[in-house]
Amino acid sequence: MGANLQVRALSKAFDNTVAVDDVSLDVSPGEFLSLLGPSGCGKTTTLRLIAGLERADDGEIVIDGREVTNVPPQRRMLGMVFQQYALFPNLTAYENIAFALRVRRQSKSEVARRVGELLAVVHLEDAAGRYPHQLSGGMQQRVALARALAAEPPLLLLDEPLSALDAAIRDELRTELRRLQRQLELTVIYVTHDQAEAMAISDRIVVMDRGTVNQIGSPQELYDRPATRFSASFIGASNRRLTTVELVDGEPTISWGTARLPVTPNGAVNPGSTVLAVWRPEAAAVSALLPESAVTAAMPSALRGRIELVTFLGPITRLDVRVDGDDEPVLVDLVSAAAAHLEAGQVITVTVPPDAIRIYT
Amino acid sequence: MASILSPTTSGYSPRRKSRFSRYVIFGLLVAATLFYLAPVYVMVINGLKDKSYMTLAGMWNLPRDLGGGGFPVAWEVLSPNIWASLRMVIPAAILSSLLGAVNGYLLSKWKFRGSDIIFTLILFGMFIPYQAILIPLIRTLDLVGLYGSWKGLVMVHVIYGIPIASLIFRNYFTNVPSELVEAARIDGAGLIQTFFQIMLPLSLPAFVVVGIFQFTNIWNDFLFGVTVVFSPADQPVTVALNNLNGTNSVDWTVVMAAAVLSALPTALVYIFLGRFFIRGLLAGSMKG
Amino acid sequence: MAISSPALPRDVVVAPPTSRRVGFSLERILSPLLLAPSAVAIFIFVYGFIGYTFYVSLSNWRSAKPDLSLRHPVGAVYGDLFGQSRFQIDLRNTVVFTLFFLVMAVLGGLALAILLDRHIVGSGFFRSVFLFPYALSFITTGVAWSWIFNPETGVNLLINATGVNDVLATYGVGPLKPGWITNPEVAWQLNQPIAAIYPPAAEWSLKLGVPLAMIPVAIAAAWQLSGFAMAMFLAGLGTISQEVREAAALDGASDWRLYKDVIIPLLNPITVSVLIILTHVSLKIFDLVFAMSGKGPGFATDVPGIFVYEMIFRAQRYNYGAAAAIVMLVGVSIVIVPYLARQLKTL
Numbered sequence: 001m002g003a004n005l006q007v008r009a010l011s012k013a014f015d016n017t018v019a020v021d022d023v024s025l026d027v028s029p030g031e032f033l034s035l036l037g038p039s040g041c042g043k044t045t046t047l048r049l050i051a052g053l054e055r056a057d058d059g060e061i062v063i064d065g066r067e068v069t070n071v072p073p074q075r076r077m078l079g080m081v082f083q084q085y086a087l088f089p090n091l092t093a094y095e096n097i098a099f100a101l102r103v104r105r106q107s108k109s110e111v112a113r114r115v116g117e118l119l120a121v122v123h124l125e126d127a128a129g130r131y132p133h134q135l136s137g138g139m140q141q142r143v144a145l146a147r148a149l150a151a152e153p154p155l156l157l158l159d160e161p162l163s164a165l166d167a168a169i170r171d172e173l174r175t176e177l178r179r180l181q182r183q184l185e186l187t188v189i190y191v192t193h194d195q196a197e198a199m200a201i202s203d204r205i206v207v208m209d210r211g212t213v214n215q216i217g218s219p220q221e222l223y224d225r226p227a228t229r230f231s232a233s234f235i236g237a238s239n240r241r242l243t244t245v246e247l248v249d250g251e252p253t254i255s256w257g258t259a260r261l262p263v264t265p266n267g268a269v270n271p272g273s274t275v276l277a278v279w280r281p282e283a284a285a286v287s288a289l290l291p292e293s294a295v296t297a298a299m300p301s302a303l304r305g306r307i308e309l310v311t312f313l314g315p316i317t318r319l320d321v322r323v324d325g326d327d328e329p330v331l332v333d334l335v336s337a338a339a340a341h342l343e344a345g346q347v348i349t350v351t352v353p354p355d356a357i358r359i360y361t
Numbered sequence: 362m363a364s365i366l367s368p369t370t371s372g373y374s375p376r377r378k379s380r381f382s383r384y385v386i387f388g389l390l391v392a393a394t395l396f397y398l399a400p401v402y403v404m405v406i407n408g409l410k411d412k413s414y415m416t417l418a419g420m421w422n423l424p425r426d427l428g429g430g431g432f433p434v435a436w437e438v439l440s441p442n443i444w445a446s447l448r449m450v451i452p453a454a455i456l457s458s459l460l461g462a463v464n465g466y467l468l469s470k471w472k473f474r475g476s477d478i479i480f481t482l483i484l485f486g487m488f489i490p491y492q493a494i495l496i497p498l499i500r501t502l503d504l505v506g507l508y509g510s511w512k513g514l515v516m517v518h519v520i521y522g523i524p525i526a527s528l529i530f531r532n533y534f535t536n537v538p539s540e541l542v543e544a545a546r547i548d549g550a551g552l553i554q555t556f557f558q559i560m561l562p563l564s565l566p567a568f569v570v571v572g573i574f575q576f577t578n579i580w581n582d583f584l585f586g587v588t589v590v591f592s593p594a595d596q597p598v599t600v601a602l603n604n605l606n607g608t609n610s611v612d613w614t615v616v617m618a619a620a621v622l623s624a625l626p627t628a629l630v631y632i633f634l635g636r637f638f639i640r641g642l643l644a645g646s647m648k649g
Numbered sequence: 650m651a652i653s654s655p656a657l658p659r660d661v662v663v664a665p666p667t668s669r670r671v672g673f674s675l676e677r678i679l680s681p682l683l684l685a686p687s688a689v690a691i692f693i694f695v696y697g698f699i700g701y702t703f704y705v706s707l708s709n710w711r712s713a714k715p716d717l718s719l720r721h722p723v724g725a726v727y728g729d730l731f732g733q734s735r736f737q738i739d740l741r742n743t744v745v746f747t748l749f750f751l752v753m754a755v756l757g758g759l760a761l762a763i764l765l766d767r768h769i770v771g772s773g774f775f776r777s778v779f780l781f782p783y784a785l786s787f788i789t790t791g792v793a794w795s796w797i798f799n800p801e802t803g804v805n806l807l808i809n810a811t812g813v814n815d816v817l818a819t820y821g822v823g824p825l826k827p828g829w830i831t832n833p834e835v836a837w838q839l840n841q842p843i844a845a846i847y848p849p850a851a852e853w854s855l856k857l858g859v860p861l862a863m864i865p866v867a868i869a870a871a872w873q874l875s876g877f878a879m880a881m882f883l884a885g886l887g888t889i890s891q892e893v894r895e896a897a898a899l900d901g902a903s904d905w906r907l908y909k910d911v912i913i914p915l916l917n918p919i920t921v922s923v924l925i926i927l928t929h930v931s932l933k934i935f936d937l938v939f940a941m942s943g944k945g946p947g948f949a950t951d952v953p954g955i956f957v958y959e960m961i962f963r964a965q966r967y968n969y970g971a972a973a974a975i976v977m978l979v980g981v982s983i984v985i986v987p988y989l990a991r992q993l994k995t996l
Contacts, residue, residue, distance in 0.1 A: 053543050072676050073546040080547040086540035090562040099558070100548035151549065382904075386764050390775045393761060397778050397872065400793035403803070407796075417802035464687050471680035477996040479688055481989050486695040488985045490933040492957040492974040494698035496705055496967055500715075501698075520694050523687050552679050581786030583936040588962065599788040603940050606792045616792065624789045631784035635777055638784065642877065643884050 002029040002187030003064040003154035005050070010059035012045055019045040021211035023059070029154075030185040032178070034198040037208035038234070043191045044159055046208070050189060051157050052076050063155060074103075079148030080157040083164060085140045087132040093143045094119070094128040100151040118146040121180065138169040145177070149184070156181070158190045162197065174201055195235050199223070207231045223280075229360040232278045239330040240278045245269045245359065254357070257326035259303050261352060265359040276360040281318065281333040283356035287349050288342070303330065303350040310344055312336065321350055408432060408618030415614050431614030432622070438611075439619050441594045442601035445511060446580060447626070449597060453515045454575040457522030458568055464523065465530025465567075466560050470542045471552060480531065487524035491584050502589065511595045514586065518579045525578070526571050529644045533567035534560065566637075573634050574641030577627045598623045699978065706972035713965050726972045736973060737855040738948045739956050743980075745863050746870075746952065747931040753871035754927055755920070758878025763908060765879070766886045776883070780876035787873070791940025794869035798829035798941075805829075832861045833946035862949035866938055873937070874930065878923045885919035886912070925988045932980045953977045 005027040012020040020042040027033050035043035048054045050061055052073035060069045068076050087096050097118050101111045119125045122142035132140055141161060148156060161177075162170045178201050181188050192198050198205050199219040207214040207222065207230065215227040226232035233240055243254045245265070252269060253260045254277050261277075269275060284303075305323035317339035320329040332350055334342075342348070406423055407415060409430040424430060468480045498517065499508055507513030537560070545555040586597035593601070602623045606616050631638055706726055710716045720726060730736050761779050765772045782790065797803035805826055808814065814824040828834075838858035844851040889912060897907045913920075935954030942950040953973050960970030 051543075051547060053546070072551070073543070074549045074551055076547075078547055080544065082540045082544060084538065084540060086538060086544040088541060088545070088559050090559065099545070099550075103545075103549040103554055103558075147544075147548065157547075383767070383769060386767055387769050390761075390764055390769060390771075393764075394775060394778050397782065397876075400790070400797060400872070401781075403797060404789075404793050417799070418806065420796070420802045421806055460687055464684060467680045467684045473677065473680050476680070476684070477993060479684065480996070481993045482696075483688065483691045484989060484992075485985070486691050488929055488981055488989075489695060489699070490935075490954065490974065490977040490981055492933075492935070492954060492970075493702050493978040494694065495702075495957075495961060495974070496971055497698040497701035498694070520690050523691055527687065552676060552683075577784055581788075583786065583788050583939070584958075588958075599786050599936070602792060603788050606795070606940060613796070617796075620789050620792045624785050627784045627786070628781070631781060632777075635780075639780065639880055642783070642880060 001154065002031070002185050004029050005064075005155060005187060005189070006060075006062040007046075007050065008060050008062070010046065010049055010061065011057050012049055012054060013057055018211050020049065023208075023211070023213055025206060025213070025216070027187055027189065029187055032181055032188045032190065032201060032203045034190045034192055034202040034205045035208055036192055036195055036198040036205050036234075037214075039193060040210075041208040042211035043193075043206075043208045045211075047157050047159055047189060047191045050155075051078055051080055077151070077153050078155050078157055079151070079153035081141070081144045081148045081159065081161040083160040085132070085137075085144040085164075087140055087143055087147070089132050092129050092131055093124060093135065093139075096132070096143055097146045097150050099147060104151060114150060115146075118150060121149075122146045122176075137165050138173060141165060141173060145180075149180075154187060156186050156188045158188065160192055161190075163192070163194070170197075177201070199235075207234060209234075226278075226358070229276050232276070232358060232360060237281050237331055237333075238278045239281065240276060241326075242274060243277050244274055245271055247271045253301075254359070256303060257305075257323040259323070259325075260301060261303070261357060262301060262354045263357045263359055264354045267361070269359060269361060273361060277357055278360065279352050279357045281331040282316070283352060284330075284332045285351045285353075286319070286332060286334060286338075286342070287351070288346065303352070305330070305348065305350065307342060307344050307346045307348060310339070310342060317342075319348075321348065323350070404617045404620045404624075407614060408435070408621050410614050412612040412614050415612070431612065431616070431618035434615045435618035435622055438605060438615065439598060439601055439622050442596055442598040443622065443626075445595050446597040446599075449511050449514050449518070450576055450579045453518035453522065453579050454572050456515070456519045457526045457575050458571045460519065460523055461526025461528075461530045461571055462561065462564055462568065463556070464527035465532075465534050466556055466564075468527065468531045469534040470537075470539060470560070480527070483527060484524050486521065487528070491521070495584075495588055499588065508589070509591050509595075511590055514589045514597070517585050517589055518575075518582070521585075522575050522579070526575060529571050529574070529641060530564065530567050532644050533564060533570075537563060569634070570637045570641040570644065573630055573637045576630060577638065580627050699975075702971045703975055705967055706975050708968050710967040710971075711965070711969075715967075720968065726968045727976075730969055730972045730976070733969075734854050735948055735951065736953075736956060738860075739951050739953045739973075741855060741857065742860055742863055742948075742950065742952055743932060743934075745859050746867050746934065747928060749864060749867035750870045750874075750931050751924065751927055753867060754875045754878050755923055757871055757875035758923070759882050759913075759916075759920075761875065761879040762882035762886060763912075765883060776879070779879050782873040783876045783880075785873070787936035788940045790869055790873050791937045791942075794865065794872070795830065795941045798865040798869075800826060800828050800831055828862075829865045830862045830942040830950065831946055833949050834861050835859065835949075836861050860945070860949040862942060862945045866941055866950055869941060870931070870934065870937055874927060878927065881919050881923050882916060885916045889915055922988075925984055928984050929981050932977060932984070 005025065007023060007025040010020055010023045011018070023042070023046055025033070035046055037043050045054060049056050052068070052071060056069055060067055062068065063076065063078075088099065091099065094115055097115045098111050101114060106114070115128075119128055122145055124139060124142055124146070127135060127139060127143075132143070135143065141164075144161070158177075162173055165173065174197065180186075190198070190201065202219060204216060204218055205222055206216045209230045215222060215231045217225075217227075222231060222235050226235055232238060241254075241256060243256065245252050245254055245263070246260075247253070248260060248262075251262055252265055252271070253262050254275070255261075256277070263277070303321070303323045305321040305326070307319050308322050308329050309320035311318040311320075313336075315336055316333045317336045319332040319334065319339070319342065321332055322329050330350065403420065407420060407430075409424040409427065409432070411424075411426070411428055411430055414425060415430075464483075468476055502508035502513045502517075507516060541559055541563075542555055545559050550558060580597075581599065582597065583599040583603065586600045587603070590596050590600075593604075602619050605611055605619050704717070707719055707723055708717050708726075709720045761775075765776055769775075808825055814826075817824060835856040835858040838856050840850055840853060840857055843857070893911060893915070894907065897911050902910070933954060934952055935958065938950055938952050939955055939958070944951040944955060953976065957970045957974045957977070960966045960973060
């Protein structure tokens with residue numbers, strides 16, 4: 001059963017640079033939590049603080065009710081997987097996995113039994129006697145995972161464990177990792193800069209920016225309702241413009257190119273104020289226009305533009321559309337079947353439902 | 362060698378005109394080789410000559426026979442000191458390597474506030490002229506009863522070997538990823554367990570480098586040997602050779618042969634393990 | 650595929666709750682604690698001993714019996730030392746030796762490295778030969794070279810073999826037979842030119858010039874250490890990418906220009922390291938000279954290293970020996986301390 005973890009007001013600075021600033025987290029047993037953000041956002045430092053590899057300047061870390069802020073890593077009972085695997089090059093796969101058990105003075109038979117189990121779990125029974133340099137990257141990472149699990153830590157920390165691997169192996173290992181975590185009911189803290197990966201694997205995601213927590217939520221919540229400008233721009237593809245809110249017939253609208261789109265802000269927005277408007281590529285609908293005919297109002301309530309690029313992505317097709325009066329193309333994702341008749345150069349109308357446009361002040 | 366056939370693979374790309382310049386370069390290298398081997402040649406051939414026909418005027422001539430020349434006598438005179446040197450050098454080289462390994466590990470993977478300054482202060486110790494510590498050194502050795510004994514000499518070499526051994530090991534361990542130490546800690550190993558189970562096995566190449574480099578350095582030392590030990594049989598071979606050279610009654614074939622014998626161990630180490638020696642030399646001189 | 654999860658023994662899983670602060674702090678002092686034996690040894694045997702030697706250099710200790718009373722006025726020993734003609738000669742010799750040795754060893758090492766950079770057949774063998782002397786002791790080197798530079802044999806035999814002396818004899822000129830390490834002459838004396846500008850210089854007893862016997866010693870030292878310079882330069886050349894060379898070649902640069910304008914400037918950091926290391930070796934030089942020529946005729950090859958040794962172990966004038974050793978140390982420190990300080994910054 002996984003541990004619960006509380007992080008309270010954690011802070012850490014290196015040579016006057018604040019790496020982690022007042023971070024608090026509450027992780028339930030068996031939860032898969034990702035720390036997501038660009039490089040330098042403090043996610044790895046947060047993980048290393050939890051691991052005990054760095055000393056917190058301030059705040060506290062509690063694992064299963066035990067305050068461990070100043071406990072050295074070897075006595076925190078964690079497992080950790082590193083980006084570059086960090087396998088001991090002088091030990092075989094078997095000995096690497098056995099390391100934590102031997103250090104903790106388990107009996108020989110107990111070590112053999114446990115390592116055998118773990119080798120089976122990560123499908124490496126045949127590689128037990130091989131040294132790390134004789135293993136592929138994917139196999140090395142499996143050994144690293146098995147090694148981290150050897151002592152049955154209730155809390156597993158992973159620092160971008162898949163980023164050094166090829167895409168195919170990455171997906172496979174990701175699925176396996178998730179399955180294993182469910183099966184063992186492990187609590188996992190997973191650091192990544194890859195938002196798609198975080199989306200795919202996590203129960204909850206912590207979006208971090210410049211050392212602080214930006215938003216915590218399920219992948220769905222983060223995608224549908226990013227709480228901040230940063231989350232909105234960092235997670236998922238989106239169309240974003242800085243614009244101003246104006247009332248037209250008492251209804252709030254924003255300008256986008258030469259168009260004026262009705263919106264439904266979730267909070268109070270002062271007319272005339274500058275905001276960030278964001279909508280997802282898949283939120284829009286498209287209709288083909290007859291060339292140059294259907295330009296109706298001076299300020300249309302839909303975007304009119306010319307398709308610059310059609311990119312077939314399998315189930316969906318992405319359009320880059322140059323909207324009239326706009327500097328850069330907007331992205332529109334359609335179900336591929338619906339986009340079959342579209343081609344570059346065509347002029348179309350893009351309709352964005354008002355409640356699909358999120359406004360950030 | 363492959364570079365001659367495939368010019369772009371390494372170092373320098375020869376152009377067409379360079380066939381001639383290659384001969385010139387080869388000639389220069391051969392000439393330099395003659396210069397670098399001349400003293401060796403003089404020592405070996407005159408050591409091999411019999412004193413009956415060894416003359417100053419015939420120094421460059423080859424020996425007339427291979428009767429061993431001055432070598433039997435030189436061995437007789439010098440062998441106690443060769444053994445004395447070995448007895449002293451081997452433990453000193455091993456001990457200073459061990460200390461260097463521990464220090465290098467701590468100074469690279471367990472830095473603490475001020476550890477870099479301590480490291481730099483330790484390093485300074487390898488540059489000082491040892492004349493500047495001789496008087497108190499001898500008084501101290503006298504005080505602890507080690508003055509005049511080869512064990513005292515071992516201790517002196519171990520202590521003054523700390524800087525260079527720590528430097529080479531530190532540079533070596535710096536290149537070992539810190540994640541290995543972190544992974545070991547997460548898995549429950551502390552500083553000492555990590556050292557013995559992970560870092561020490563990994564540092565075998567550094568041990569070879571430091572061991573060979575220190576073997577050579579300590580074998581070649583003269584100042585400590587001549588000042589710390591005074592029983593002729595316990596003196597290291599460098600001291601014995603110098604004494605022999607200064608003795609007028611001994612014929613030169615013996616001196617030459619003795620010079621060869623005294624150089625033989627380090628020469629053999631160099632010939633067979635030269636690449637480790639070069640690594641030590643480059644590591645010991647620090648980077649730019 | 651289920652993993653059975655028997656709990657680990659309790660004492661392993663749960664660290665005692667008292668480990669709150671103890672854990673980290675214990676580990677934090679472990680590293681300095683384990684470093685302490687070496688650090689303390691160095692602090693005593695290097696810094697403490699230097700302090701002691703410095704104290705001796707200020708004392709009255711001039712016999713077998715230790716006498717640590719301070720000599721008045723403080724520093725008088727140094728005044729005497731610098732007033733001694735032998736020590737003045739030693740300082741002159743050190744400067745001359747250093748200059749000749751550095752030029753030969755550094756240029757020689759650089760030349761060898763550049764020649765070997767061309768990947769000629771057998772470069773591995775040549776490299777091993779050139780570095781070989783570095784593995785030998787100064788004593789062995791000194792013994793060998795003392796015979797080569799003995800005027801009755803060695804190099805002079807080779808000079809005879811060239812036939813130069815036969816030619817000279819037909820002109821009735823004496824044979825060319827340098828005295829090498831036995832030559833007491835001081836060439837290129839600067840005393841007169843200096844006296845022309847600064848009259849008191851005419852009174853100096855020290856002959857400012859090049860003691861000719863020092864040159865063979867510098868050759869022997871360069872023979873021994875040029876291989877070190879070569880190895881350093883070769884390591885540096887190895888880091889210069891092929892692209893740089895090819896770019897220069899494409900620009901039509903000749904080999905000469907390639908080396909002069911591109912490669913040698915790129916080697917500058919290495920050159921500085923080589924110069925610093927070899928200069929400090931040169932300031933400390935002792936065994937080589939001791940075995941090769943000793944003090945030399947009229948102290949022509951005497952150096953501070955020998956001076957200290959003789960003052961302490963022969964003359965038992967400990968305070969003079971200590972003072973001269975401190976002078977050596979100061980010289981070495983001037984070269985080494987900035988170097989170490991720079992290293993510290995990059996740590």
